[in-house]
Amino acid sequence: MPELPEVETIRRLLENGTADVPSLIGQTISAVSLFWSRSLATPTPEVFAAFLKGRKITTLERRGKFLILVLDEGYLIFHLRMSGDLRTDPALGSIQRINPILPHDRLYLHFDSGYGLAFNDTRKFGRVWLTPDPQAVISKLGPDPFDPALTTGGFYEMLHATKRQLKPLLLDQHFLAGLGNIYTDESLFLAGINPLRQSHTLTANEAENLLLSIRQVLNLGIAHNGASIDWVYRGGNFQNHFKVYQQTNNPCPTCGAPVQRINVGQRGTHFCPHCQPLTKGED
DNA sequence: CCTGAAACCTGTCTGC
DNA sequence: TGCAGACAGGTTTCAG
Numbered sequence: 001m002p003e004l005p006e007v008e009t010i011r012r013l014l015e016n017g018t019a020d021v022p023s024l025i026g027q028t029i030s031a032v033s034l035f036w037s038r039s040l041a042t043p044t045p046e047v048f049a050a051f052l053k054g055r056k057i058t059t060l061e062r063r064g065k066f067l068i069l070v071l072d073e074g075y076l077i078f079h080l081r082m083s084g085d086l087r088t089d090p091a092l093g094s095i096q097r098i099n100p101i102l103p104h105d106r107l108y109l110h111f112d113s114g115y116g117l118a119f120n121d122t123r124k125f126g127r128v129w130l131t132p133d134p135q136a137v138i139s140k141l142g143p144d145p146f147d148p149a150l151t152t153g154g155f156y157e158m159l160h161a162t163k164r165q166l167k168p169l170l171l172d173q174h175f176l177a178g179l180g181n182i183y184t185d186e187s188l189f190l191a192g193i194n195p196l197r198q199s200h201t202l203t204a205n206e207a208e209n210l211l212l213s214i215r216q217v218l219n220l221g222i223a224h225n226g227a228s229i230d231w232v233y234r235g236g237n238f239q240n241h242f243k244v245y246q247q248t249n250n251p252c253p254t255c256g257a258p259v260q261r262i263n264v265g266q267r268g269t270h271f272c273p274h275c276q277p278l279t280k281g282e283d
Numbered sequence: 284c285c286t287g288a289a290a291c292c293t294g295t296c297t298g299c
Numbered sequence: 300t301g302c303a304g305a306c307a308g309g310t311t312t313c314a315g
Contacts, residue, residue: 002308002309003308003309006308038291065309079309079310080308080309081291082293082307082308082309082310083293083307104293121292122292122293122294123292123294123307123309124291124292125291125293125309126309127310162284162285163284164285165285168285168286171309171310173309180309181307181308182308227308229307265287266286266288268306268307
């Protein structure tokens with residue numbers, strides 16, 4: 001599930017709390033339960049638990065698809081990968097648990113308040129880092145699409161600094177941080193650009209159009225609280241607004257031509273061959 | 284530098 | 300109905 005809009009949705013839910021659970025801000029960690037040790041990238045489980053006891057959560061930040069819990073000392077960083085999810089749970093209690101409450105719960109942070117933060121991850125791809133320096137985890141990321149320092153001209157320069165197919169390039173978090181398969185396909189469709197185009201062939205107008213389309217699609221995703229697909233449901237309904245993603249053979253919302261699905265860089269890729277022609281703007 | 288394949292995992296869907 | 304195989308939102312690593 002989680003791309004930038006889904007991670008941002010979760011960040012806001014954890015920060016604001018709901019009618020049933022309080023905000024994470026200000027919670028003090030009383031204990032840790034770890035059910036799948038490989039979810040923990042660093043440090044060792046023993047150091048992890050000992051350091052976190054007594055730590056207080058001060059703010060929640062997002063960088064690309066990473067969620068960063070800023071503590072009074074240190075940083076706790078989550079990457080949800082394919083199936084990860086975070087929830088504030090009123091039933092965890094303040095002491096360590098032997099068994100998970102829900103299937104696929106991998107990690108609990110118990111709070112003095114009796115609430116707790118649960119990390120659930122069916123496919124076990126998600127990772128957690130506890131580090132004194134967040135740059136050690138996220139320094140290689142490309143710019144966030146919403147970074148005000150990222151200009152359309154700068155984006156054009158980035159596209160021309162390499163010769164790669166747009167689809168895998170936009171998915172590369174070292175190039176731009178936050179896009180996954182859904183929002184990449186939707187952004188390229190909105191921009192009217194073929195996913196197979198080579199990055200250095202885009203004109204300045206196409207590059208500007210692409211960056212603005214990426215921002216528009218991500219903002220739309222956030223406005224809909226992200227997309228809820230399969231077992232991960234966080235209240236989002238952006239999946240009802242896909243124009244090409246998972247719309248294979250359905251009519252293109254713009255021209256009516258059947259949406260095509262191809263494989264690009266090992267990833268299923270959806271586009272409209274009429275609205276996103278391969279030759280458009282090549283020079 | 285770039286591309287493609289494989290690996291890490293479990294659940295679901297498709298087709299025989 | 301049962302079961303093998305393909306496939307899924309992500310990322311890293313390695314071979315060519």
